[in-house]
Amino acid sequence: MAGLYLEEFSIGQVFKHEIRRTVLESDNMLFSSLTYNSAPIHIDHDYASKTEFGKPLMNSVFTLGLIIGLSVQDTTVGTTIGNLGFGEVTYPAPVFAGDTIRCETTVLEIRESKSRPTQGIVTFEHKGINQHGAAVCVAIRKALMMKKPLN
Incomplete structure (x- = not known):
């Protein structure tokens, strides 16, 4: 399992995610049409x-989804129950077709669930960065995560 359990975060x-797009x-x-x-x-x-801008902007919701997607392999794939929500999402710089986006994730907070003893909540900051090193999207996300199995 590539994702981390609650106890494996600090x-x-x-995380400087290796996959870029x-x-x-x-x-x-396609995204705008769908x-x-x-x-x-x-x-x-x-x-x-x-x-x-002189040319079309990439859809900002696509950009948000992309940076979250770029993060999952290292953090939550197979160990998340689901997203609990997003805090502030900002777009400090535009994204255009042809830009290459990477993501860095920082763990901001970790806590055990009050109602689910086998789970906890991790608050992440995901930062999308273009090929010039400029931040293009910053999002705060809370995810409900599995704890390590007892067996």
């Missing part, structure tokens, strides 16, 4: 060419 622990125009079009997001800033090159 506050301040940092170059985002494509087709990712943006989620019915018709904002022209994502899907209309002519419209976007007249904005301060």
Whole structure:
């Protein structure tokens, strides 16, 4: 199992996830279409060419999902019960087709569940970083995690 159990995390622990992903125009079009997001800033090159960015922005919800996805192999795959929610999510810099995104995760808080004795809650900060080293998405996430099995 690649994911970690509750007891294997420590506050301040940092994961520099190895997997990176170059985002494509087709990712943006497909994600925007699947989620019915018709904002022209994502899907209309002519419209976007007249904005301060000069080209379409990647859908921010896609970017959020990507950085979480990039983190799971090292942290939660197979050991998470589920997401409990997100705190603040910010987008300090835009993401464009052709950018390569990586993720760093920091463990902010760990606590045992008050109602589930075999589980606990880990608060993560996930930071998406582009190929230039600029943060493009920062998200606080709480995940319900399994404790190590007793046997």
